[in-house]
Amino acid sequence: MAGFVASHYIATITFLGFVPRREGAEIEAEAVAEMPLTLGGFDREFHAGVTRPSCSRVANIHPKGTEIRNSRQLSILSEEEMAEIAKEMGLPRLDPLWLGASLVLKGIPDFSHVPPASRLLSASGVTIVVDVENGPCNYPAKTIDTVQPGFGKAFKPAAKGRRGVTASVERGGALRVGDELKLFVPDQRSWLG
DSSP states (O other): OOOEEEEEEEEEEEEEEEOOOOOSSOOOOEEOSEEEEBTTBOTTSTTOSSEEEOOGGGTTTSOTTOEEEOOOSEEEEEHHHHHHHHHHHTOSOOOGGGGTOSEEEESOTTGGGSOTTOEEEETTOOEEEEEEEOOOOHHHHHHHHHHSTTOGGGHHHHHTTOSOEEEEEEEOEEEETTOEEEEEEESSOOOOO
16 A cells, blocks of 8 residues: 655634435435544444445446445535535535535645545544545435525536545544644555556
């Protein structure tokens, strides 16, 4: 495994939340001030667990429903990218509750494209592993449409390339709103494939 290099970016957590259940086509998240994390994620989160059934995002690799490691315990968004999405949609702001966000960070540019396998490290040692960019989907669009009628259809195109990342917990502990996370990136050159 490659080593990691400390970047000069330090993000501040501006929001913590979780999706307690998934029933229907909308996302209904709840905010928390503190989030105790284990290797299975946040136990109140719908996406928690060390493993999960495969979904459409990995259908070309695993038959749907196959048990796989859960690299999608958390959904992390950028406050700056959320502002860009809202502006493009014609809204004054996007509420992270509408997007099913686990964490919203401020301070890392082009956050949705940080390299996969990057680490976000808190001062207390909590470590989050970035999986991949989180593609925009219809669930937030439907939620947005219930609270801002007529705006839901604009979400997916506006969020393309700015929907944040999925992630999992590498080292547990508690995160709080206002905590800082330092970005570490893999120490390797870009793939030439």
